[in-house]
Amino acid sequence: MRILERFGEGTIAFLEYLGGIFSLVGESIRSIVHAQIRYAETFIQSYELGLGSLLIVLLTSLFTGMVISLESAQQAVQFGMGSLVGGAVTYTSVRELGPMLTAVVVAGRVGSAIAAEIGSMVVTEQIDALRSMGLSPVRFLVVPRLLALAIMLPLLTIFADIISIVGGMWIAQAYAHINPATFISSARQAVGFDDVVKGLVKALVFACIIAFVGCYQGLSTRGGAAGVGRATTSAVVISIILIFGTNFIMSYLLFGTH
Amino acid sequence: MDASIYARLDDVTHSFGDHVILKNCSLDIVRGAITCIVGLSGAGKSTILRLLDGLIEPSSGHVYVDGHDLCHTPERKLVDLRQKTSLAFQFAALLDSLTIGENVGLPLREHTALPDEKIRHIVDDALESVGLRHIYDSLPNELSGGMLKRAGFARAIVTRPELVLYDEPTTGLDPIVTNLITDTILRLRQKLDGTAVVISHDLHSIFRMADYVAMLFEGAIIAYGPREEIRTSTNPFVQQFLTGSEVGPIPV
Numbered sequence: 001m002r003i004l005e006r007f008g009e010g011t012i013a014f015l016e017y018l019g020g021i022f023s024l025v026g027e028s029i030r031s032i033v034h035a036q037i038r039y040a041e042t043f044i045q046s047y048e049l050g051l052g053s054l055l056i057v058l059l060t061s062l063f064t065g066m067v068i069s070l071e072s073a074q075q076a077v078q079f080g081m082g083s084l085v086g087g088a089v090t091y092t093s094v095r096e097l098g099p100m101l102t103a104v105v106v107a108g109r110v111g112s113a114i115a116a117e118i119g120s121m122v123v124t125e126q127i128d129a130l131r132s133m134g135l136s137p138v139r140f141l142v143v144p145r146l147l148a149l150a151i152m153l154p155l156l157t158i159f160a161d162i163i164s165i166v167g168g169m170w171i172a173q174a175y176a177h178i179n180p181a182t183f184i185s186s187a188r189q190a191v192g193f194d195d196v197v198k199g200l201v202k203a204l205v206f207a208c209i210i211a212f213v214g215c216y217q218g219l220s221t222r223g224g225a226a227g228v229g230r231a232t233t234s235a236v237v238i239s240i241i242l243i244f245g246t247n248f249i250m251s252y253l254l255f256g257t258h
Numbered sequence: 259m260d261a262s263i264y265a266r267l268d269d270v271t272h273s274f275g276d277h278v279i280l281k282n283c284s285l286d287i288v289r290g291a292i293t294c295i296v297g298l299s300g301a302g303k304s305t306i307l308r309l310l311d312g313l314i315e316p317s318s319g320h321v322y323v324d325g326h327d328l329c330h331t332p333e334r335k336l337v338d339l340r341q342k343t344s345l346a347f348q349f350a351a352l353l354d355s356l357t358i359g360e361n362v363g364l365p366l367r368e369h370t371a372l373p374d375e376k377i378r379h380i381v382d383d384a385l386e387s388v389g390l391r392h393i394y395d396s397l398p399n400e401l402s403g404g405m406l407k408r409a410g411f412a413r414a415i416v417t418r419p420e421l422v423l424y425d426e427p428t429t430g431l432d433p434i435v436t437n438l439i440t441d442t443i444l445r446l447r448q449k450l451d452g453t454a455v456v457i458s459h460d461l462h463s464i465f466r467m468a469d470y471v472a473m474l475f476e477g478a479i480i481a482y483g484p485r486e487e488i489r490t491s492t493n494p495f496v497q498q499f500l501t502g503s504e505v506g507p508i509p510v
């Protein structure tokens with residue numbers, strides 16, 4: 001009985017959460033469709049989150065490209081297939097690791113900051129003040145952050161793809177003496193333009209996840225400073241889980257039919 | 259609803275969890291008048307203002323403002339309705355990412371097409387009316403609590419709304435600024451025929467500005483009337499509250 005009750009409560013909480021997120025999505029779309037966009041704020045947010053995340057995104061992708069190259073070069077050279085290393089690095093970077101790693105980094109850096117900022121605005125009644133002035137918090141806060149992420153995450157992903165390929169190329173040459181020309185021609189064979197686009201579609205979806213989860217956790221903050229802490233943590237945890245989950249689904253849908 | 263009534267709480271019950279704050283509470287806010295609400299700390303006065311602003315929905319009962327029932331109204335519609343009402347928050351609630359000037363001018367910038375210089379001028383006037391000058395470019399975290407409170411007050415009156423809800427506008431301020439703010443509330447009422455609800459613990463300023471006084475106790479309005487009627491009331495609760503005595507029906 002107890003277990004059933006718990007299960008019921010859990011289901012209700014989950015459905016409530018979904019409902020909350022969807023109504024946030026609906027209201028954001030309505031705002032955007034009606035062109036109720038605060039462009040200056042969107043620009044500032046894009047600039048800050050883009051520039052703020054660039055270095056860490058570049059570093060994580062650089063090392064990832066390097067490690068893939070290291071691992072695959074070791075195997076490939078052993079079997080006399082060194083010319084495949086470029087393909088392996090590029091393929092995994094563009095289709096999977098570039099979008100994923102960038103999204104995870106940005107979820108940790110930006111998603112948490114969004115939840116913390118909005119959460120503390122809830123706690124100090126600033127959100128109520130906005131509502132009281134006849135301003136929608138969604139238009140005022142959520143939409144600029146959503147658009148900023150939707151613009152910057154694909155851009156950051158492009159940087160991540162490039163730097164991880166460059167890192168991989170460097171390691172391939174330094175470690176397995178695969179020359180850059182071979183590396184690049186192998187990369188070109190393995191990955192087409194459509195793969196890049198699909199990777200960017202993933203980035204766009206991840207951007208929406210990070211923005212909506214961060215904003216939703218922030219807006220539903222309850223109970224003072226401790227509540228802000230909880231909102232921040234759950235924003236990161238929930239968006240990372242959703243990123244991994246949707247990544248699998250999208251890989252299946254976008255690439256699975258090959 | 260009678261045209262002389264601007265807003266009304268109709269048999270409102272409100273609870274946070276198991277904690278019942280308002281119990282079958284009814285209150286009429288007379289159009290063009292200043293209604294002061296008094297009551298013990300934690301009695302639910304701020305809750306009444308939040309209900310009148312449509313920020314929260316009562317557990318049961320109805321809230322009417324200018325003929326509109328705020329209950330069961332979608333947030334999108336409320337956002338529009340709230341432009342006619344403004345709330346000066348108890349703890350100011352300024353946006354901490356904006357300067358004081360931007361905060362005070364925000365409702366004008368968002369809801370009117372006024373040019374920037376004009377807004378600047380109105381904002382300066384509003385700040386002046388609460389005794390604040392030269393803080394246009396300061397950030398909220400650089401100001402004292404009393405200064406923030408006054409800036410919040412300026413933001414609430416800057417659009418000249420039909421109904422202004424003041425949550426303890428003078429609490430914690432020095433006597434001179436208290437008078438200034440009381441004067442401002444009176445002046446706005448005279449000039450604009452606006453309706454105001456003021457929560458205050460300051461009996462002196464209450465009896466200077468109130469047209470009507472309502473006393474909230476244990477979740478309901480236990481005394482309501484024109485200020486002279488309340489001042490001379492023989493209701494033991496009112497008497498005890500006005501004299502601040504520890505002996506009487508209100509438990510200490």
Ligand SMILES: Nc1ncnc2c1ncn2[C@@H]1O[C@H](COP(=O)(O)OP(=O)(O)OP(=O)(O)O)[C@@H](O)[C@H]1O
Nearest residue numbers: 274277279297298299300301302303304305306348
């Ligand atoms: N968001 C909330 N969640 C739970 N309880 C709340 C919440 N807001 C207010 N309360 C409770 O409601 C009661 C009334 O609060 P309210 O702020 O309306 O009091 P008040 O009359 O304005 O008091 P004060 O004069 O101290 O400002 C308090 O007991 C408070 O604990």
Ligand SMILES: [Mg+2]
Nearest residue numbers: 303304348425
């Ligand atoms: Mg209060």
